[in-house]
Amino acid sequence: MSHLYDIKAFSSVPPATAVQTTLSPITGLPIVSRPILSDSEVSTLVLNAHAAFSSWRLVPLADRKAIVTRALNSLVDVAGELGDEITLQMGRPIRYGKGEIAGFEERARWLVSKADSALADENVDEGRPEGLKRVIRRAPVGVTLLVGAWNFPYLIQVNALIPALLAGNTVLLKPSPQTPLCSERILAHLLAAGLPKDVCQVLHLTPSQMDLVVAHPLVPFVSFTGSVANGRRVEVTAATAQGVGFKGVGLELGGKDAAYVRADSDPAYAAENVVDGAFFNSGQSCCAVERVYVHESIYDAFVAEAVKVVKDYKLGDPRLQETTLGPVVSQRSASAIRAHIADALKKGAKALIPESHFPEAKEGTPYVAPQVLVDVDHSMLVMSEETFGPVMGIMKVKDDEEALKLMNDSPYGLTASVWTKDAAAFEQLVDRIDTGTVFMNRCDYLDPALPWTGVKDSGRGISLSRYGFDAVTRAKSIHVRAI
Secondary structure, three states, X not given: OOOOOOHHHHHOOOOOOOEEEEEOOOOOOEEEEEEOOOHHHHHHHHHHHHHHHHHHOOOOHHHHHHHHHHHHHHHHHOHHHHHHHHHHHHOOOHHHHHHHHHHHHHHHHHHHHHHHHHHOOEEOOOOOOOOEEEEEEEEEOOEEEEEOOOOOHHHHHHHHHHHHHHXXXXXXXXXXXXXXXXXXXXXXXXXXXOOOOOOEEXXXXXXXXXXXXXXXXXXXXXXXXOOHHHHHHHHHHHHOOOOOOOOEEEEEOOOOEEEEEOOOOOXXXXXXXHHHHHHHHHHOOOOOEEEEEEEOOOHHHHHHHHHHHHHXXXXXXXXXXXXXXXXXXXXXXXXXXXXXXXXXXXXXXXXXXXXXXXXXXXXXXXXXOOEEEEOOOOOOHHHOOOOOOOEEEEEEEOOHHHHHHHHHOOOEEOEEEEEOOOHHHHHHHHOOOOOOEEEEOOOOOOOOOOOEOOEEOOEEXXXXXXXXXXXXXXXXXXXXXXX
């Protein structure tokens, strides 16, 4: 493993107070450094965004769409290069790099195609008295702060960025320190496509500086993707900010997503797809499958198929095309994942994947062997807290009611999936599952036509779909009497 992750080199990296340094999980070595701005410089950038808003909001929607589309086209042209950068920064296997850019393109093009209808004036004719005109207009809110995450740096940003710009807002992009290049690349393509200066800016911020921007009186809306703890921090900071007005906050937080495999499901098909939903991106997805409930009649068959699929993964250097599972994002993350597995084993769970099957997985590195756990229950961390790693716990259930109770027994509510051939049975379950999205026979996917939203500790607010435009606009009533 020394050829990949140099523990000694990692531990010798000096701390820096004025520089943000990104360490690659592949090697543990520094790859990108960015200066940390002073608080006064951050405030100046906010003021510049506010000044740019006054003119950008007046640019016709057709022109805003044209700029975004040109930027999107040029960004897609260098998808391979961008994918390679993702691998270097956060460790996803290079074979999947272009896939994220393809997803970025899919969502962006859909949002551009729906902007006219989502932002169009709505004439209210019903019951209108003679001589009156009533219109509902979607007005931009102003400066928007979009805080992204490292696990899908392009996909996460596109959800709010495109609607915000198309609606006439200015944008402050705050990327994760783990993936700073991604926001910078997006901005570079937007500027090259003709976006006016200061309409979109990238800010590398310390936590205290992010508090400063969230609380800034000229920032009326914040979109945050990250942990529950940091989401609460954003919410409290926004709610207690001094100044005129109240802030809108969109929060896309944690998940502990459940899959239920019914008795009528094909065990092999379900296992192949559920495992992919659990382990893609090394399990580092807010909507990754982390809990699996399988009907007792097909439990053994499903588990056997799942183990077979997991053993086919190739853990190793993500820069190699044959690698299908890369490191998790950091040694700290790896330690937390291993702690969840150890807690489960201590409480009686059984591990079905020998770690020796994945020789690159070693303590002290971010390379974690994928694991399937059985004989689990909800007293274990792996079935109750977000693991965010390549681990899947499987429980046997006797019927729909038991599965439903267990699926809802979580502080999170982002997505859930039901694997069945019985559409009527699925419909009976949908309204009783407490999540923002319910899938049938698929998982771990965001459709741009559908609202992306969560309940409970998974957050609140909406991105994507036509309703995603509502988050970055406000309804403005226009009432006219002709004389």
